[in-house]
Amino acid sequence: MDQISLDITNLFAPIVGPRAGLNEEEFKAMAEPSRQALAAVQERRERDLRWLALPQAEGVRDEILTYADSVKGQFDNVVILGIGGSGLGMRALQTALNGPYHDLEPQAGLPRLFVLDNVDPDLIGEFLETNDPARTLFNVISKSGGTAETMSQFLIFRQQLIEAVGAEEHARHVVVTTDAERGFLREIADREGYCAFTVPDGVGGRFSVLSPVGLLPAALVGIDIEGLLKGADHMDERCRGAEFMDNPALVCAAVQYLLQTNHDLPIAVTFSYSHRLRDLADWYAQLLAESIGKRQGRDGSTVHAGPTPVRAVGVTDQHSQVQLYMEGPFDKWFTFLAVEQSDHTVTIPEAYGDIPGVGYLGGRTLNELFAAERDGTRVALTDAGRPNMTVSFPRVDAHTIGQYLYMMELAVAVMGEHYGVDAFDQPGVEAGKVAAYALMGREGFAEEKTRIEAGMPTERRTL
Amino acid sequence: MDQISLDITNLFAPIVGPRAGLNEEEFKAMAEPSRQALAAVQERRERDLRWLALPQAEGVRDEILTYADSVKGQFDNVVILGIGGSGLGMRALQTALNGPYHDLEPQAGLPRLFVLDNVDPDLIGEFLETNDPARTLFNVISKSGGTAETMSQFLIFRQQLIEAVGAEEHARHVVVTTDAERGFLREIADREGYCAFTVPDGVGGRFSVLSPVGLLPAALVGIDIEGLLKGADHMDERCRGAEFMDNPALVCAAVQYLLQTNHDLPIAVTFSYSHRLRDLADWYAQLLAESIGKRQGRDGSTVHAGPTPVRAVGVTDQHSQVQLYMEGPFDKWFTFLAVEQSDHTVTIPEAYGDIPGVGYLGGRTLNELFAAERDGTRVALTDAGRPNMTVSFPRVDAHTIGQYLYMMELAVAVMGEHYGVDAFDQPGVEAGKVAAYALMGREGFAEEKTRIEAGMPTERRTL
Numbered sequence: 001m002d003q004i005s006l007d008i009t010n011l012f013a014p015i016v017g018p019r020a021g022l023n024e025e026e027f028k029a030m031a032e033p034s035r036q037a038l039a040a041v042q043e044r045r046e047r048d049l050r051w052l053a054l055p056q057a058e059g060v061r062d063e064i065l066t067y068a069d070s071v072k073g074q075f076d077n078v079v080i081l082g083i084g085g086s087g088l089g090m091r092a093l094q095t096a097l098n099g100p101y102h103d104l105e106p107q108a109g110l111p112r113l114f115v116l117d118n119v120d121p122d123l124i125g126e127f128l129e130t131n132d133p134a135r136t137l138f139n140v141i142s143k144s145g146g147t148a149e150t151m152s153q154f155l156i157f158r159q160q161l162i163e164a165v166g167a168e169e170h171a172r173h174v175v176v177t178t179d180a181e182r183g184f185l186r187e188i189a190d191r192e193g194y195c196a197f198t199v200p201d202g203v204g205g206r207f208s209v210l211s212p213v214g215l216l217p218a219a220l221v222g223i224d225i226e227g228l229l230k231g232a233d234h235m236d237e238r239c240r241g242a243e244f245m246d247n248p249a250l251v252c253a254a255v256q257y258l259l260q261t262n263h264d265l266p267i268a269v270t271f272s273y274s275h276r277l278r279d280l281a282d283w284y285a286q287l288l289a290e291s292i293g294k295r296q297g298r299d300g301s302t303v304h305a306g307p308t309p310v311r312a313v314g315v316t317d318q319h320s321q322v323q324l325y326m327e328g329p330f331d332k333w334f335t336f337l338a339v340e341q342s343d344h345t346v347t348i349p350e351a352y353g354d355i356p357g358v359g360y361l362g363g364r365t366l367n368e369l370f371a372a373e374r375d376g377t378r379v380a381l382t383d384a385g386r387p388n389m390t391v392s393f394p395r396v397d398a399h400t401i402g403q404y405l406y407m408m409e410l411a412v413a414v415m416g417e418h419y420g421v422d423a424f425d426q427p428g429v430e431a432g433k434v435a436a437y438a439l440m441g442r443e444g445f446a447e448e449k450t451r452i453e454a455g456m457p458t459e460r461r462t463l
Numbered sequence: 464m465d466q467i468s469l470d471i472t473n474l475f476a477p478i479v480g481p482r483a484g485l486n487e488e489e490f491k492a493m494a495e496p497s498r499q500a501l502a503a504v505q506e507r508r509e510r511d512l513r514w515l516a517l518p519q520a521e522g523v524r525d526e527i528l529t530y531a532d533s534v535k536g537q538f539d540n541v542v543i544l545g546i547g548g549s550g551l552g553m554r555a556l557q558t559a560l561n562g563p564y565h566d567l568e569p570q571a572g573l574p575r576l577f578v579l580d581n582v583d584p585d586l587i588g589e590f591l592e593t594n595d596p597a598r599t600l601f602n603v604i605s606k607s608g609g610t611a612e613t614m615s616q617f618l619i620f621r622q623q624l625i626e627a628v629g630a631e632e633h634a635r636h637v638v639v640t641t642d643a644e645r646g647f648l649r650e651i652a653d654r655e656g657y658c659a660f661t662v663p664d665g666v667g668g669r670f671s672v673l674s675p676v677g678l679l680p681a682a683l684v685g686i687d688i689e690g691l692l693k694g695a696d697h698m699d700e701r702c703r704g705a706e707f708m709d710n711p712a713l714v715c716a717a718v719q720y721l722l723q724t725n726h727d728l729p730i731a732v733t734f735s736y737s738h739r740l741r742d743l744a745d746w747y748a749q750l751l752a753e754s755i756g757k758r759q760g761r762d763g764s765t766v767h768a769g770p771t772p773v774r775a776v777g778v779t780d781q782h783s784q785v786q787l788y789m790e791g792p793f794d795k796w797f798t799f800l801a802v803e804q805s806d807h808t809v810t811i812p813e814a815y816g817d818i819p820g821v822g823y824l825g826g827r828t829l830n831e832l833f834a835a836e837r838d839g840t841r842v843a844l845t846d847a848g849r850p851n852m853t854v855s856f857p858r859v860d861a862h863t864i865g866q867y868l869y870m871m872e873l874a875v876a877v878m879g880e881h882y883g884v885d886a887f888d889q890p891g892v893e894a895g896k897v898a899a900y901a902l903m904g905r906e907g908f909a910e911e912k913t914r915i916e917a918g919m920p921t922e923r924r925t926l
Contacts, residue, residue, distance in 0.1 A: 009923045084782025100586055101593045103567065104575075118779045119836070120738040121829040122859075123563055125807025130564045146820040149778060152811045152832055155824060159812040184820045205782070246926055266794055267730070267771055275583040286783035293787025306791035308730055310773060315612060316581045318895055319547025319668070320749035324756025326891030328769035331729055344588025348615050349622040357609040357647045360905045361618060366584040369615055369903060373582070376898030379915055383894065396585075428789035431846065432781060435839030440832060442823045452842050460472045463709055 002394035017385040030254040031244040037417030050202030054210040055233035068219035075137040081153040082141030085205025087117035088283045089214040095279040110222045133164040141177040143199045145185025224398040231402025252411035257418040267332040268307040273314035273374040281311035294421040315373045334388035341395045465857035480848040493717035494707040500880030513665030517673040518696035531682035538600040544616040545604030548668025550580035551746045552677040558742040596627045604640040606662040608648025687861040694865025715874035720881040730795040731770040736777035736837040744774035757884040778836045797851035804858045
């Protein structure tokens with residue numbers, strides 16, 4: 001069984017220096033709180049943290065596979081209408097598990113995938129002009145059906161569909177993923193006769209990639225969802241009983257907490273040395289930021305907690321961000337994502353043997369160069385006193401991706417316990433939503449509109 | 464003349480609160496240092512900061528247009544082999560000025576664009592399998608010709624080309640952008656008879672987008688490079704003589720410096736409320752991080768300076784990062800990028816009038832929704848005490864993009880003066896390069912290899 005591994009050597013003070021590196025005592029002291037945090041999280045597994053048990057939801061998996069099979073070959077395009085957790089997971093899966101040129105040269109029988117997770121009129125307008133709705137399946141994803149962005153998109157593409165294929169036929173082009181019973185989108189699905197999948201209770205948006213939210217579109221574009229779930233199940237198993245030192249989710253949670261709290265490193269960089277793994281960093285950025293970025297602790301105190309997730313891609317960002325990472329403030333730590341075995345081997349041909357700065361490359365492989373740059377950067381950051389750990393993927397496949405997704409979800413849930421915050425709400429996005437509703441003139445928000453307009457300074461400083 | 468504008472109202476303490484907001488005194492006190500910094504930068508315009516005068520390089524522009532015209536219609540694909548500043552500027556231009564589906568549905572006669580700024584074997588291997596070299600023009604970009612990533616790619620694609628079209632014909636498929644006289648790539652171009660453009664002296668990678676590095680590929684994919692240069696020229700003019708308060712580059716530099724230094728906000732978020740402007744944030748991230756992220760001050764002192772640039776996209780990241788931005792630590796400030804006039808207007812059709820959470824959207828436009836969400840988020844962040852400014856683009860076109868690029872380049876040069884660092888070197892990337900050379904077995908690096916291997920802990924902590 002290929003499993004992902006963690007190398008945490010370079011997090012510790014003897015290697016990386018005492019300025020930012022962990023010491024043995026504080027690390028060991030996390031064993032007991034970690035055990036307790038894990039117990040507290042797992043205790044809610046059957047209750048309100050149902051996402052923990054998604055790897056075992058085989059019935060749902062089979063329904064998805066049956067549906068995907070039934071529409072196979074009928075559509076050239078799958079379009080996700082969804083935002084936040086409804087888009088980021090699937091985009092990460094697509095980038096990791098389908099080739100980078102999947103949409104340009106789709107494999108026989110597989111549709112292209114578009115994640116329309118914005119309402120910028122220039123993006124949606126252009127898509128309306130470019131895309132043929134008659135060859136497209138729209139997957140509308142919103143648990144509540146009240147997400148303004150997603151529902152606006154739905155209204156727009158529904159109309160385009162009806163104009164293109166007729167009112168009756170259009171229902172075949174829509175599949176929704178929403179609450180089992182409640183909400184506007186469930187009501188619409190019932191009324192229109194759309195095929196519908198369920199976002200189970202106890203599965204928040206950012207913890208939903210292994211539910212139909214991520215699995216349905218994944219299956220539609222040919223991703224091995226069985227492998228994903230098996231990988232997640234393997235990680236679930238691995239983390240359920242293991243002691244702190246052998247438990248990757250607990251170690252991830254503990255080091256994140258220690259490095260921010262004890263060592264004042266507010267920035268957590270996911271440095272993906274793999275083009276295919278790069279969008280995992282965006283998925284994790286939501287998971288981490290929305291879960292731990294909280295004003296209030298669970299005890300009611302004001303904490304303003306939360307690491308800031310940053311995404312970097314190697315080798316690309318060696319020529320963009322590494323200068324800052326090497327020499328800038330001691331305010332970051334790094335998680336390298338490394339792939340042990342690429343799917344391709346690319347040899348650099350020999351040429352210009354008489355030109356020294358070029359000739360030495362000939363006969364080597366890009367695989368060697370890529371690994372040397374990754375290891376070189378890691379050595380350099382370590383020498384510069386910057387704590388870093390490495391998550392190694394034996395290869396990039398559904399099984400290892402499933403492991404990673406589950407590991408980080410569990411790690412973030414455990415972090416919530418360490419930071420003392422509720423990792424499963426998002427009160428801070430309400431204010432902006434309310435302001436937007438008010439400015440859009442939605443009923444019931446008139447007072448808020450007046451308040452906003454009164455609060456806006458009439459004299460603005462501009463240049 | 465449509466010009467971009469800055470609204471800095473929400474940076475100040477009376478609006479955003481004293482915790483992170485600027486006060487009038489410290490802002491005004493920046494007038495004189497800003498004047499001096501600008502003078503110090505402009506004094507080097509004819510000497511070593513030649514990028515300042517790129518907007519006036521009309522001869523180069525005409526050469527590029529002549530070349531682009533000469534190859535028009537001959538290639539389906541333009542591929543950039545380049546990394547860092549050789550790729551980020553062009554990608555930002557492509558995203559901003561060609562449609563989001565340009566590569567899927569190229570406009571008649573225009574090639575697709577691929578920026579291959581990585582050497583991941585899975586990326587390059589897949590591209591080799593997918594792309595037809597006989598229909599492709601490769602633009603190899605490296606000032607020194609010693610960039611290992613770019614030269615490796617060049618060797619690989621050169622061989623593929625020769626196999627596909629023959630040794631003689633292959634030269635027509637390669638155009639290089641490199642030093643005027645020196646370096647490995649210039650030597651190779653001379654030997655092979657490649658068409659070659661020049662990276663002028665005094666134009667570092669991250670300041671090169673308005674040189675042939677950015678302009679040549681831009682012209683090849685139909686971007687209005689004359690408009691770009693005119694926009695940059697307009698900003699150059701606007702910032703040359705203007706006093707601090709009316710000078711957008713000086714204000715950008717001053718507020719960045721004050722917010723980090725006096726208010727302890729190490730993270731600078733570029734929050735693009737435009738799908739088209741989103742990659743400008745990656746371009747700026749390199750510019751800012753490599754220029755200001757420095758260990759040593761110019762006086763030799765150890766400073767570990769540098770803001771950390773972060774990219775966010777509205778509305779998408781309202782559902783990912785805004786929770787953290789609203790409630791997390793007071794360690795960030797925000798630059799909104801806003802577009803006043805979109806190219807598309809998209810109306811939301813009326814439907815489901817009896818479903819309250821959906822019906823209110825009908826009859827409105829996505830443009831209204833997008834603007835309401837942007838303004839709503841800005842109000843909410845302001846109310847939460849988070850300093851923010853807004854850069855408004857009257858519309859997204861070559862002229863406004865040219866203005867923005869030049870403004871930020873100049874701002875970063877001025878920041879170098881405020882922070883007291885050399886904004887034009889990048890000593891911190893050398894260590895990683897040397898380590899990579901050593902691990903690749905390049906001649907002359909054997910000692911370094913021994914040192915690295917000796918320094919690597921033999922006992923690693925893994926799980």
